[in-house]
Amino acid sequence: MYAIIDIETTGSQPSDDRITEIAVFIHDGNAVVDQYTTLINPGRPIPFFISQLTGITDEMVRDAPKFHEVAKEIVQITEGKVFVAHNVRFDYSFLKKEFSDLGFNFQRKTLCTVRLSRKLMPGLPSYSLGKLCKSIDIPLRMRHRAIGDAEATAVLFDRLLKIDQAKVDADQDDKLDNTSAVTKEIKTSLLPPAISREMVDALPLEAGVYYFHDEHGEIIYVGKSKSIRKRIIQHFSIDFKSKKSIEFKNRIASITYERTGSELVALLYESDEIKKRKPFYNRAQRRSVYHSGIFSYTDQNGYLRLTFQKAKTEKAPVITLANQFQAKNFLFSRVAKFNLCQKLCDLYKSNGACFDYQVHQCNGACIGKESPEEYNKRVQLAIDAFKYDHDNFVVIGKGREPEEKSVVVVENGCYRGFGYIDESFCASTLQDFLDAIKPYNDNKDTQQILRGYLRTKHQDKVLVF
Template sequence: MRKSIYYSYREVLFIVNQIIQRLMKYAIVDIETTGKTQRITEIAIVRYKDNQKLDEYVQLINPEQRLPYFITQLTGITDDMLLDAPTFKEVAQEIFERLNGYVFVAHHVNFDLPIVTKHLAACGITFKPKKMCTVRLSRQLIPGKQSYSLGKLCKDLGINIHGRHRALGDALATGRIWELFYDNPNFQEVFEKALKPTKGVNALPANLPLKDFEKLPETPGVYYFLNKKMEILYIGKAINLKKRVLTHFRSKSKSKITMCRETAHLDFVESGTELLALIMENLAIKKHWPRYNRASKNFSPRLGITSFKNRKGITQLGFNQLRLISQPIAEFHSEGECIKFLTELCMDYNLCPKYCQLVGASARCEDYYLHIPCDYCQEEIDEVEYNKRVQTAIESTHSDLKTEIIELAGRNVEESSFVWIEKGLFRGYGFLPKEESVQTLEDLEKFLVTEKSNPEIQGMLNRFLTDKYNTFTFPTMHQAN
């Protein structure tokens, strides 16, 4: 007589999960990019089945732009190395075939996956894999670490990285982490939770069709909440449209709950970058003034640069609240921007930091920058000559205004975007197809969306330009280092 064997529900579930886990395949992915424009320069894919490595793949990618200096310093990848490499479009199908059907695994997966997805989408390939992040796995399986960066985590686990900040070296190191975690007794439980789909769809407003939410991309842009009459209720900007919209639906604030109950439709416009999202949001709000945008942030400048003569007759520069200055030399939002502006004037015109509100009166000016005292402190020039130098510095802030173009990433890899600043004032923005040859302002103007400047946008641009972004000025058109 055959003996019957009975299993509890939990035992059956455990066995099924074990089988599913054993059948799943994983692709460990790492990419190197151009930095702010986020164009792929190298991709590595190391594929696993169960806990066994199947194969590895690495490919340099021509991003069709020059690499920033700091990227070359970080990765060792040079423009010459990428000159004869294929473009992403030329290898997109091969990359998709290597990834399709595999769980997409990466260290900081929410960085790598959106970039790969965006590149594939630009080539007409839809890619929506299951994903897993080894950073999140690390936090759950080995909690308490001070840092979960790839370098420090590998050092703690005794894993050698051969080729740090190169795609294959980092992917192989992530693969070793994956192998170690796979044998962890808690791996199965953590693994199952990580693969569960987002529960955010349960938070959608009752009147909002699921398809409206699903069509939102995970890219930068501007989003619109509309009611049943297609009236705009709210306009916002996001680096990740889908994720940002979802936070509204999860909000517990009374006004957000009321707004979401009225929301019956969603719309969006992709921007390619956060700066353009900020600008486009500002312009859209000023055009429509939606009911729930009444408390929009005020980006108007609050600090100003001023000049005055001290008791010694020396012209000093400094900053103060804008409301206390009658004729500001320049306007800024933060003390950091003011300090940067004054520091650049000091260095360009050999002014004294003590008389530019950069160090205290008792400090030595050589302690601030370059470790060299200014000409005045060395008694090489007198007060009259120093004051003339300060006046020249002040005049330069007004006479040096040029037509400047900020070059940014596009909405896909086939285009770039730009912001046009004419004589210090915002004129508009546009999107430029990569196949277009632009040599003059007239060429670029065909793609310009002309808009009216306002203090908020000027403030955004002032803050943006304090960082090192790619810009070029006319008549010579080039991309600055």
């Protein structure tokens, strides 16, 4: 049994918007045997452009039941049935969110008629409901109303069932795999329309970096994981965060990957690839240039001081950041956390005490009240918090093959890159390892990745030079 469903909403964000109408057509595998439809009061105004699109107005839903008043009916009519929709992610995500708000975990097997249409009717110019129905002569009345779209989807589904059955019969005659496309799609309905289960099953259960490509081959997302296949399956699990997440998954047309063996190498390589390729859906790490830095020096009075300035100097910064604004804010946060002096960190200009001393948040290093020895201890703690434990070291981890090891090198406090060595590799100096790696850029992100990884309970070997 199948429940063919369409909903209308106040917008496209399942986490924020609400359902205004739902229609359900029950199909027993041969024909539609029942239907249910109702307007729903969303408890909020319907935006004008949504009313223009759907024809549903605030006045129409004013006396309609609220979702909690029809929730039991929706549960009962869909119970034990496969949830069918055109782009099932959208409708299913909204219903899951509505039920989640009521404290109920709504779960149904799902089937997407977009995916099923692509498989059983390949080569059509478009698989959007309106254009698809026009291509195969399915009447589509009351477009963008739940009952109209659900009715058209039910007709489409009925036609797809007949095509599928004919294919099953033909495959049986030819003694081929006669598992129906519908059965296969129910098992893989959470996948993007262009991604097959076979493509996912072929992915490795190993650490590495993976790439999502759109239909033109363009990389739209780069990710990393200790297990590529498991992580990608997580990507495709249903959620109800936003329309953007649904659109992102629907754009994925192919998947490629690079095995790294090492989780640390996967983290570092992903960061570099994002900066190099700048995929549309990777925003957090796309920055590739770091113009500013935090520097340290000892003044004539013996106080260890921190300052922020452009990173293009002969002296290496303690840490690099994107710009002066970020560097200044970062330094303010260190001052607050380690009880440092704003004046001795170039954050407060004064001939006397800094502002924090006046409000009893500075111990008086700015006017010589606190000794350099006591003050410098806290400055060193602040520096140590964003530096490595050693200036020169190598992290040796798992390779891509049993006889191989991964190598990550840090020299003079700077990340130099990674590479691979075999079991017979002999090295006695840091230079030996430097010769074995491919150079990569050092930046704030790589520094954070390395510091964070080295603080975990990793199994890698760390050699200090």
